[in-house]
Amino acid sequence: MFELLGIPPQALFGQLLLGLINGAFYAMLSLGLAVIFGMLNVINFTHGAQYMMGAFAAWLLLGLLDVPFWAALVIAPIIVGLFGIVLEKLMLKRIYHLDHLYGFLLTFGLALVIEGLFQWKWGSSGAPYPNPIPGGFNLGFMFLPTYRAFVVVAALVICLATWYGIERTKLGAYLRAATENPTLVRAFGINVPRLITLTYGLGVALAALAGVLAAPIQQVSALMGVNLVLVVFAVVVIGGMGSIMGSIVTGFGLGLVEGLTKVFYPPASNTVIFVVMALVLLVKPAGLFGQTK
Amino acid sequence: MAETLLKVAGLQAWYGESHILHGVDFEIRRGELVTLLGRNGAGKTTTLRSIMGILGKRTGSIAFDGKETIGMQSDHIARLGIAYCPEERGIFSSLNVDENLRLPPVVKPGGLSIEEIYKLFPNLLERRHSQGTKLSGGEQQMLAIGRILRTGATLLLLDEPTEGLAPVIVQRIGEIIRQLKSRGFTILLVEQNFHFAATVADRHYVMEDGRVIDTVASSDVQQSIGKLQTYLGV
Numbered sequence: 001m002f003e004l005l006g007i008p009p010q011a012l013f014g015q016l017l018l019g020l021i022n023g024a025f026y027a028m029l030s031l032g033l034a035v036i037f038g039m040l041n042v043i044n045f046t047h048g049a050q051y052m053m054g055a056f057a058a059w060l061l062l063g064l065l066d067v068p069f070w071a072a073l074v075i076a077p078i079i080v081g082l083f084g085i086v087l088e089k090l091m092l093k094r095i096y097h098l099d100h101l102y103g104f105l106l107t108f109g110l111a112l113v114i115e116g117l118f119q120w121k122w123g124s125s126g127a128p129y130p131n132p133i134p135g136g137f138n139l140g141f142m143f144l145p146t147y148r149a150f151v152v153v154a155a156l157v158i159c160l161a162t163w164y165g166i167e168r169t170k171l172g173a174y175l176r177a178a179t180e181n182p183t184l185v186r187a188f189g190i191n192v193p194r195l196i197t198l199t200y201g202l203g204v205a206l207a208a209l210a211g212v213l214a215a216p217i218q219q220v221s222a223l224m225g226v227n228l229v230l231v232v233f234a235v236v237v238i239g240g241m242g243s244i245m246g247s248i249v250t251g252f253g254l255g256l257v258e259g260l261t262k263v264f265y266p267p268a269s270n271t272v273i274f275v276v277m278a279l280v281l282l283v284k285p286a287g288l289f290g291q292t293k
Numbered sequence: 294m295a296e297t298l299l300k301v302a303g304l305q306a307w308y309g310e311s312h313i314l315h316g317v318d319f320e321i322r323r324g325e326l327v328t329l330l331g332r333n334g335a336g337k338t339t340t341l342r343s344i345m346g347i348l349g350k351r352t353g354s355i356a357f358d359g360k361e362t363i364g365m366q367s368d369h370i371a372r373l374g375i376a377y378c379p380e381e382r383g384i385f386s387s388l389n390v391d392e393n394l395r396l397p398p399v400v401k402p403g404g405l406s407i408e409e410i411y412k413l414f415p416n417l418l419e420r421r422h423s424q425g426t427k428l429s430g431g432e433q434q435m436l437a438i439g440r441i442l443r444t445g446a447t448l449l450l451l452d453e454p455t456e457g458l459a460p461v462i463v464q465r466i467g468e469i470i471r472q473l474k475s476r477g478f479t480i481l482l483v484e485q486n487f488h489f490a491a492t493v494a495d496r497h498y499v500m501e502d503g504r505v506i507d508t509v510a511s512s513d514v515q516q517s518i519g520k521l522q523t524y525l526g527v
Contacts, residue, residue, distance in 0.1 A: 170395070176387040177396055184383040187345050188397035189371030189444070 023255020024155030038242035042103035048225025054211025084204025126219030240290020331500035376446035401445030
């Protein structure tokens, strides 16, 4: 069997696949974060907790009501998205006029409370979720589990659909315009506060959808989103705050970079994304796809 | 005489702690073109923003088509049929020309179609795929006016549409405003450029220190020219 730079192909492609899957989650989560930041000017540090809630919602739906994975894929994001809407109406909308720091403190505090409550109720050891499509393909140089291939394709479809919705539809045009000048958009007759609430609900639902997709791969646990939100925040910064395409490309790209680092220099794999973030900020402070305001 | 479309009475308005309008009174009848004249800081733009409901605190009365709007949010006011073209034009950089044009929702029947708007502003048709803010100042102004014609609004609030534009463009905008009036739009125009305003308006309200201090009918402009020049400091 051939080797590439002394690395066996199974190891290389295995890590690349893992990188692609991680990238798929980075992309989906950073997309929601970018949509929310663009419209609300709030960095939603509750995102990791909402991702975890999506996974938990699917797990509880299965355990308590016998709801299958495919139905949970629709129901769980709706439930968690509605929770997001309540959160926005009750708390977030009170801080829009304040400095970014208040949004950070509120959403970070909420994440701690939510994760603490889940940990208190269900512990932190995690619970397994059955794989809805077991099996896989032998590609000769590696084994590709069907469900993981599905996750990558599903993430791509979700990301592109979100991009299309924002960049190519009327509602997306309202959203982009309201991001620039909410007062004028409202003076055109558009209910901007409702648009903001729905945007937050949509961003949160995207996080929950990623959580449902993650449930069969990872253990469903109260702390599954804690570290992820830091990486995803770095992805958003690298892609350019608020940039949709930036989030998608950077999410997948950084997943692959991380995978490759695991192959060639494993000790750096946990920090490589933050090193990339520092380098990008030095060269392009607005991020790879961001526009300087 | 046509019925009153907009009646502003005792309007007071504040920007934060600053008290800007101190009791503005005027009215516009359906189909009229009326200007608010005055020096910088007289309260003209604030009056438009108050009518549109995009100012924090205002008191008094603003009745549009017999309906009181003083307590309404700006999106509700827009849906009654009032459209606003701001002084800074407010073209969205993340939208192309066509998206900018189609952005304001149609609130009532009777607005111009996209084709009619492009016929009125052929430059915009040529540049419909360009980023909105990449247009020249004159084109951006035409886009800002064009996009509110689709909505079916009957009252147009135009804030200094000629500001900073070349004379030939000012002339073109004057022609367009006259065409809009002949199509039945009611227009409230804020202008610093009195010579421009005098050519298009039926009536002029002169503002000073947050109040309307005088009214001059278009037919009396020649006799009142000295007085107007004193008011406007020209």
